[in-house]
Amino acid sequence: MNKKFLNLGLQPLANKYLTKKEKLSNFKEDFYRLEVCFNTKNKLVSLYKKINVKKMFNNNYPYKSSLSLTMLKSFKELSTMIKKKFKPKLFLEIGSNDGALVQNFNKNKVICVEPCSNLAKITKKKGYLTFDKYWNFKLAKKIKSKFKTVNIVYSANTLTHIENLNDVFKSITHILSKNGVLIIEDPSLLECLKKISYDQFYNEHIYLFSAIAVKNIINKFKLEIFDIQVLDTHGGSLRYFIKRTSNKSILINKSVKKQIKKEINFGLNNFSTYKKFAQKVKKSRNKLNNILKKVKKNKNIIIGYGATAKATTILNYCGIDNDTIDFFLDTTPGKVNKFMPGKNIKILPYNKKIIDRTNYMFLGAWNFKKEIFIKESKFISNGGKFITHVPIPKII
Ligand code: TYD
Numbered sequence: 001m002n003k004k005f006l007n008l009g010l011q012p013l014a015n016k017y018l019t020k021k022e023k024l025s026n027f028k029e030d031f032y033r034l035e036v037c038f039n040t041k042n043k044l045v046s047l048y049k050k051i052n053v054k055k056m057f058n059n060n061y062p063y064k065s066s067l068s069l070t071m072l073k074s075f076k077e078l079s080t081m082i083k084k085k086f087k088p089k090l091f092l093e094i095g096s097n098d099g100a101l102v103q104n105f106n107k108n109k110v111i112c113v114e115p116c117s118n119l120a121k122i123t124k125k126k127g128y129l130t131f132d133k134y135w136n137f138k139l140a141k142k143i144k145s146k147f148k149t150v151n152i153v154y155s156a157n158t159l160t161h162i163e164n165l166n167d168v169f170k171s172i173t174h175i176l177s178k179n180g181v182l183i184i185e186d187p188s189l190l191e192c193l194k195k196i197s198y199d200q201f202y203n204e205h206i207y208l209f210s211a212i213a214v215k216n217i218i219n220k221f222k223l224e225i226f227d228i229q230v231l232d233t234h235g236g237s238l239r240y241f242i243k244r245t246s247n248k249s250i251l252i253n254k255s256v257k258k259q260i261k262k263e264i265n266f267g268l269n270n271f272s273t274y275k276k277f278a279q280k281v282k283k284s285r286n287k288l289n290n291i292l293k294k295v296k297k298n299k300n301i302i303i304g305y306g307a308t309a310k311a312t313t314i315l316n317y318c319g320i321d322n323d324t325i326d327f328f329l330d331t332t333p334g335k336v337n338k339f340m341p342g343k344n345i346k347i348l349p350y351n352k353k354i355i356d357r358t359n360y361m362f363l364g365a366w367n368f369k370k371e372i373f374i375k376e377s378k379f380i381s382n383g384g385k386f387i388t389h390v391p392i393p394k395i396i
Contacts (some may be wrong), residue, residue, distance in 0.1 A: 004048055005274035006028050006198070006281060008034040012342035013063060014054060014202035014309035017335050029342060030055070034313070036201050036272050044213040045189055045274070050163050050344050051203040053115075053134065061116035062334030070371050072100055074233050079104035086181055092143070094135045094172075099123040100173070109272040111143060111150070133330040135162065139151025140171035149177035156185045159233060160207045169221045170189065171287035182242040191236025193273070197366075198281045198317075199310035200235065210268050211259040212218075214240055222246065227253040235310075235367040236388070242247060249392050283346045285318045288393035292324050295360050295387065295395075299317075301385070304328035305372065306365025307347045314364075314389060316342045325362055329354065355379050360395075363388040369382050 004247035011034040018027060029306040033046035054345070065071045079101060082088060088109060096102055096112035098119050103126065112130040114120040133139050135158075141318070143150070148370065153172050162168050172182055189210040192200045200208055207213075215225055226240035243250050267273030295302060304311060309329040314320065321343055328347045330336060355376065361385045365372060373380065380386075386396045 002037040002048065003271055004037045004042060005271065006033050006036040006201070006278045008036070008198065008281075009315060010034075011202065011313060013051065014204060014312040016341050017062065017307070017338035017347065018341065019338055022342075023339055031342070032203065034201060034203070034317075037214075038271055040271065042213055042216040043210065043269055044217065045204070045208045045210070047201065047206050050206050055161070056110045057115045059117040060334075062332055063097070064119070064332065065097040067332055068245055068368065068371075069367055070233060075101040076104055078239075082152060082183070086152055090147060090150045091152045091154065092150045092175070094153065094155035095161070096120075096123055096128075096130065099126055099128060099308060101154070101156070102128055105167075111147070113139065127222070135171060136164075136167055137171045137174065140174045144175045147175075149180065149294045150175050151177050152183065153282065154183045155238075155349075157187070159184055161187045161204050161208060165207070165217055169218055169223065173221045173223065173244075173251075176244070178244065179247050180244075181250075182198055182324040184237060184242065185215075185231065185233075185237050185239040187234045188230075188236050188238045189338070190266055190268060193266065193268070193277050195235065196277070196284050197235050197310075197390050198267060198277075198278050198284070198388075199308075202309050202313045204309065209238070210263050211238060211240070211256070212263050212268055215260070218242060218359065224252070226250050228255045228259045230259070233353050233367070249255075261384075284389055284393055288314070288387075288389045288391060289318055289320075291387055291393050291395060292320065292362075300360050301326050301358055303354070303361045304340075304345065304364045305365070305376075305386070306330060306368065307332070307340060307360040308364045308367075310316070310342045311362075311364035312343075315340055316344070321345070328364065356382075358384065360385050360387060362386075363390075364389045 010031045012029045037048045092111040094113045096114045107127045112123045114126050115134045117132045120130045123130045149230045186209050189208045221243045223242050224245050225240050225245050229239040231237040280339040302325050304325045322345045328348050330347050331350045335347050
């Protein structure tokens with residue numbers, strides 16, 4: 001049974017940044033009620049109302065993994081580890097984005113799956129076999145008929161976007177070789193609850209996985225987790241290494257028990273934990289609004305740093321408009337000169353000169369805090385302050 005615990009109000013589609021033309025023509029944005037629920041049976045946390053994927057992943061998807069140094073570094077390390085440990089003959093990536101990971105592998109050994117055609121075009125151009133399709137059983141059958149089996153299936157920040165998890169895992173087990181390994185990584189529910197980072201919830205993140213839920217879901221496909229790595233990426237993620245239960249050549253690492261124990265101890269099995277989280281979210285909203293109000297009272301300009309999908313949840317839930325945050329700065333070409341979804345806040349291209357003239361920046365891309373604080377050390381040493389809401393709203 002799905003029990004609701006969090007209501008983040010009416011929200012626009014994150015990642016649907018409005019163009020100037022759309023703004024001028026009074027384009028009617030799609031709004032939906034963002035509610036989050038807990039499944040008491042398999043312990044999976046998901047959005048109550050799911051949005052049609054075709055509205056979200058199309059030929060205009062702005063996010064590119066290669067634009068982030070943190071992600072590039074993480075993918076480089078991962079590919080070295082995969083090559084050393086698993087020596088893949090054939091590697092399939094579901095949600096290959098612009099090829100930030102596959103570029104570390106030999107072109108003949110890779111299959112990319114990416115439904116956003118603007119991104120699929122990039123890996124095709126680089127010479128990687130790419131299916132610009134949604135991951136489903138039909139596609140798995142097509143790939144199997146050509147390649148028989150795949151040794152490594154990898155998917156980062158993608159499976160949480162696909163509503164039909166049964167189809168996802170059925171399709172993966174269809175093509176995974178007998179001793180093949182599935183590696184998935186996604187934001188961690190435990191980290192989200194610990195950090196009160198409720199902005200992990202938006203239309204694209206249909207699910208927020210815990211190790212407990214992943215274990216429960218894959219069980220019926222005769223799959224099991226044999227290792228878990230804790231990552232810093234995307235505000236705290238888990239990387240799950242999964243094998244067929246029939247494959248006894250790989251031992252189960254103690255990291256699996258350790259993570260599940262941590263999650264049980266935090267209360268991820270209990271609905272009451274989620275109700276408490278919802279209370280903390282409300283407090284977080286009030287505190288952030290108070291901080292912004294105080295800063296604004298002194299006629300300060302506040303810049304939003306990083307026009308993230310996550311920031312869309314914050315702005316629309318907290319009711320933050322362009323009378324509070326004057327504009328956002330972002331390095332992604334597909335976002336600049338557009339407007340934050342649901343709010344009349346313009347996104348300008350990243351510009352150091354503008355930053356030099358500013359005292360306050362709201363950290364929209366808080367998940368890249370380390371990278372950003374290094375990049376903006378001059379702003380900080382000149383007395384500039386960041387405003388963040390994670391883990392508690394404060395000025396840094
Ligand atoms: P992302 O981490 O993908 O967050 P979400 O999934 O919530 O959209 O997006 C990070 C955004 O921050 C991306 O648009 C690029 C931007 N950004 C900068 O503008 N400057 C930076 O130095 C970094 C690290 C990110």
